[in-house]
Amino acid sequence: MIEYWQENSTQMMQLMIEHARMVLTALLIALVVAVLLVIFFIRKDNWMNSLVYFFSLLYSVPSYAFFALLIPITGLGEWTAIIVLAFYSEYVILRNFITGIREVDPAYIEVAKGVGMTQTQTLLKVQLPQALPAIFSGLQITLASAMAIATIASTISAGGLGDLLFEGLQTGQVVPILWGTILTICLTLVGIIIIKLIENIMISDWYDVQKG
Amino acid sequence: MTKTIINFSNVSKKYGKNEIISDLNFTVNEGEFVTVLGSSGSGKTTTLKMINGLEKPTSGKIIVDTHELDKCDLVELRRHIGYVVQSVGLFPHMTIADNIAVTPKLLGWDKEKIDRTVDQLLDLVSLKSEEYKNRYPGQLSGGQQQRVGLARALSTNPPLLILDEPFSALDAIIRQNLQQEIKALHQKLENKTFFFVTHDINEALYLGDRVMIMNHGKIEQFDKPEKIVANPATDYVKKLIATVRQNKKLWEEFK
Secondary structure (H helix, E strand, O other): OHHHHHHHHHHHHHHHHHHHHHHHHHHHHHHHHHHHHHHHHOOOHHHHHHHHHHHHHHHOOOHHHHHHHHHHHHOOOHHHHHHHHHHHHHHHHHHHHHHHHHOOOHHHHHHHHHOOOOHHHHHHHHHHHHHHHHHHHHHHHHHHHHHHHHHHHHHHOOOOOHHHHHHHHHHOOOHHHHHHHHHHHHHHHHHHHHHHHHHHHHHOOHHHHHHO | OOOEEEEEEEEEEEEOOEEEEEEEEEEEEOOOEEEEEOOOOOOHHHHHHHHOOOOOOOEEEEEEOOEEOOOOOHHHHHOOEEEEOOHHHOOOOOOHHHHHOHHHHHOOOOHHHHHHHHHHHHHHOOOOHHHHOOOOHHHOOHHHHHHHHHHHHOOOOOOEEEEEOOOOOOOHHHHHHHHHHHHHHHHHOOOOEEEEEEOOHHHHHHHOOEEEEEEOOEEEEEEOHHHHHHOOOOHHHHHHHHHHHHHHHHHHHHO
């Protein structure tokens, strides 16, 4: 194990960076798209439900097939992987976003209107802040699943930690598979810790107060 | 001549075929403390929400101050009507100071003026500003939250406050304290009109300069409390007054 690390550490670090870059880019894209979709469609329930349904269908496409299907359109490489990951992430992020926003007590929305907020102000000042805990828990799930799915991106030459897994599979060695797994887990944990930190800064104290 | 601040003429409200309010006519004068008494389903909360346009009448005309509601900018109007609701009124994710400052911020006041207003209003409702302004609503008792709700409603110094059963979730002693305080507050703040909805007959009779008794979407009687007690206009009002007498008899038996 250790020997393998010593021989390949530079290359493994490189793979880790690729992996993180792929997942983070996909997550960012998915998050921005989710925010835009919510702002445009939150008051159109039918549209919103159809969108979620659409992304849930995409989510159920096996990842291997999804990568393969995109190759004729976007070719091999990192960007194809990012697109696939963004589509998968979109479903979970959007779903949590909407659930969070819809679960805000309608009484608060009426009060917001009553004190003179416009619909957009109500969304930004009342609904979104109260939906943040749900949004962050969605981000965590998305991060973990995107990290795992990204290993498959190796098959379309997008790089990342999947390279180690497939190297192990092809050469019948256990060590690279173990390293690939360990590093994927580490990367996921680091990501989750970072999300937690951002969450703590953004949600401040009110949520703790409410939970008692 | 006294100025009219709320005017309902031939107002009705239907949800589908269900008529909640039928042909409502009344006026409220500037500076009055009007209480609206009715059981649930009487249309009293709907009437209150029609004043700031949260509910729209199916037919009829409502004038608030000088604005005809179907022709004015409701968002702007609401910023100048204080609004107090039952338990869930304060936003849980904002501090007490931010809750009070919600509407001033929407109106774009500068920070200094907002800070000063928050301090003054917390003082007015007998809460120590230094101690409370940075707390969250979840850290306050029900009675304290309701005081903050009142302070928020006064933040833009509106001529009219509408209050939807603000004290109904509080226990008896705190409720009575707050009733005394809001009555004193109304006298202190000259020329502010309070429109206060309640289902508690004692509260309605104690607070109101005039009491509007509603039942099934109609006004049964709208008069000074002493006149309502002396001359109940309808059977429903008679029954209501009888419940108070019944309670009184119970107390005398215990003595």
